[in-house]
Amino acid sequence: MAIDMAAALEDAGFCVVGPVGSVYEAMKLLDEQVCDCAVLDINLAGETSAPLASRLLTSEIPFVTVSGNTQESITEEFSQSPFLSKPIVTSKLLSKLSTILREPDHVVS
Numbered sequence: 001m002a003i004d005m006a007a008a009l010e011d012a013g014f015c016v017v018g019p020v021g022s023v024y025e026a027m028k029l030l031d032e033q034v035c036d037c038a039v040l041d042i043n044l045a046g047e048t049s050a051p052l053a054s055r056l057l058t059s060e061i062p063f064v065t066v067s068g069n070t071q072e073s074i075t076e077e078f079s080q081s082p083f084l085s086k087p088i089v090t091s092k093l094l095s096k097l098s099t100i101l102r103e104p105d106h107v108v109s
Contacts, residue, residue, distance in 0.1 A: 001088070005039065008090045014097070021045050026052050030059070037100055038063035039093065042078060053077035062100035064093065 002019035009016050017033045020026045022045045029035075030052075038056055040049055040063045054077050056063050065078040068086045082096040 001086075002041075005088060005090070005093070008093075009039075009097075012094055023047055023049050023052050027055065030055065030061075035061055037061060037097060039097070040065055040078075040081070042067040042069060042074065048075075050075055050077045053081070062103065064096045064100065066093075 002021075006016045006019050017029060017035065018026070020029055026044070026049070038061060040053060040056070042049055042065060044052075053063070053065070057077065057080060063081050064084060065074065065081045066084045066086060066088055067074065067078075070085070071083045074083065082100060084092055084096060
């Protein structure tokens with residue numbers, strides 16, 4: 001699913017620097033790459049991506065949260081981002097990403 005989502009984002013003109021399969025890989029990627037926004041699954045390889053969400057928030061990198069869980073069940077780290085339930089509809093994801101990238105305090109690198 002992540003590879004299909006990455007391909008759809010690339011087709012829409014995004015420069016994709018993932019996907020990654022673990023929180024560790026994602027943190028390492030953030031250390032090495034400039035990132036304008038992210039698509040973040042709450043569950044990465046059986047672990048919560050809450051530490052990654054916290055880092056994105058601290059770094060002021062907007063992200064869209066995706067999950068098989070309900071929006072009501074998400075934790076604080078994810079509550080500040082737009083939410084999409086799985087399965088992901090590409091047009092909805094593109095709309096959410098466009099919205100967060102247009103926010104007045106966001107600067108695209």
